[in-house]
Amino acid sequence: xxxxxxxxxxxxxxxxxxxxxxxxxxxxxxxxxxxxxxxxxxxxxxxxxxxxxxxxxxxxxxxxxxxxxxxxxxxxxxxxxxxxxxxxxxxxxxxxxxxxxxxxxxxxxxxxxxxxxxxxxxxxxxxxxxxxxxxxxxxxxxxxxxxxxxxxxxxxxxxxxxxxxxxxxxxxxxxxxxxxxxxxxxxxxxxxxxxxxxxxxxxx
Numbered sequence: 001x002x003x004x005x006x007x008x009x010x011x012x013x014x015x016x017x018x019x020x021x022x023x024x025x026x027x028x029x030x031x032x033x034x035x036x037x038x039x040x041x042x043x044x045x046x047x048x049x050x051x052x053x054x055x056x057x058x059x060x061x062x063x064x065x066x067x068x069x070x071x072x073x074x075x076x077x078x079x080x081x082x083x084x085x086x087x088x089x090x091x092x093x094x095x096x097x098x099x100x101x102x103x104x105x106x107x108x109x110x111x112x113x114x115x116x117x118x119x120x121x122x123x124x125x126x127x128x129x130x131x132x133x134x135x136x137x138x139x140x141x142x143x144x145x146x147x148x149x150x151x152x153x154x155x156x157x158x159x160x161x162x163x164x165x166x167x168x169x170x171x172x173x174x175x176x177x178x179x180x181x182x183x184x185x186x187x188x189x190x191x192x193x194x195x196x197x198x199x200x201x202x203x204x
Contacts, residue, residue: 001025001026001027001037001038001039001040002019002024002025002026002027002038002039002040002041002042002201002202003026003027003028003029003034003035003037003038003039003040003041003042004016004019004026004027004028004029004042004044005028005029005030005035005041005042005043005044005061005065005081006028006029006030007030007045007052007055007056007059007061008055008059009045009046009047009051009052009055009080010044010045010046010047010080010081011044011046011186011188012028012044014188014189015042015044015078015188016028017188018187018188018194018195018198019198019202021195022195022198022199022202023199023202024198024199024202026042026202029041030059031059031060031061031064032060032061032063032064035061035064035065035067035068036064036067036068038068038073039073039074040073040074040075040076040201040202040204041065041068041073041074041075041076042075042076042077042078042081042201043065043075043076043077043078043081043084043085044078044079044080044081045077045078045079045080045081045083045084046079046080046148047080048091048092049080049083049084049089049091049092049095049097049105049151050089050091050092050093050095052080052084053084053095053096053097053098056084056098062098065098065100066098066100069100069179069180072178072179073179074179074181074201074204075179075180075181076181076182076183076201077180077181077182077183078182078183078186078187078188079148079149079183079184079185079186081182082153082175082182082183082184083097083105083151083152083153083184084097084098085097085098085100085101085153085175085180085182086098086099086100086101086102086103086104086105086153086155087099087101087102087103087104088104088105089104089105089151090104090105090106090107090151091105091107091150091151100180101153101155101157101160101175101177101180102155102156102157103153103154103155103156103157104153104154105151105152105153105154106151106152106153106154107150107151108150108151108152108167108168108171109168110168111168111169112168115167115168117150118148118149118150119147119148119149119150119167120147120148121146121147122144122145122146122147123144123145123147123165123166123167123173123185124142124143124144124165124166125141125142125143125144125145125163125164125165125173125174126141126142126163126164126165126166126170127141127162127163128161128162128163128164133162133174133176133181134200134204135162135174135176135181135197135200135201135204136162136163136197136200137196137200138196138200139193139196139197143193144190144193145165145173145183145185145186145187145190145193145194146185146186146189146190146191146194147165147173147184147185147186148186149184152171152172152173152184153172153175153184154172155172155175157177160175160176160177161174161175162174162175162176162181165184165185171184172184173185181201183197
């Protein structure tokens with residue numbers, strides 16, 4: 001069973017429906033016991049980084065997420081859920097994240113007037129050299145996915161970057177380290193490509 005973490009911020013039902021569409025069993029989980037009982041775990045999210053971390057702490061989910069990742073079971077972060085995996089975010093000050101992956105979350109800094117923030121809409125993914133994690137099975141470099149975000153992660157370890165996209169320069173769009181995957185875009189809103197990624201994660 002795939003657990004979708006409910007910490008009060010996220011498009012939970014749309015993620016759940018996307019997994020149902022690809023034939024995977026998924027349900028929303030809201031406490032550490034339910035997290036522990038999951039075979040796979042998804043951390044989605046929409047909203048502000050600091051608020052999200054506060055809600056995770058209030059519900060006792062920070063330690064639960066760390067224990068789940070350490071167990072080696074498949075874990076997927078989506079959008080804000082990806083950003084929360086890093087050490088710190090500069091959104092509205094400086095705020096501590098989960099620290100699963102070393103690095104910081106930074107804001108897009110427009111290079112010209114045509115570059116609007118947030119970055120919103122379809123954009124093409126480019127695989128990093130020699131990186132083809134299981135999440136990408138059946139897909140190809142250049143496939144497009146749907147983004148809505150003003151911030152993105154800058155990992156300290158470049159080897160975890162599995163794919164990038166271009167918006168005033170290349171930025172990290174997918175990370176992969178061992179059992180942890182995360183996407184800055186929304187696979188549940190990315191039609192064929194996103195559904196294939198979710199199916200791949202469900203089969204991991």
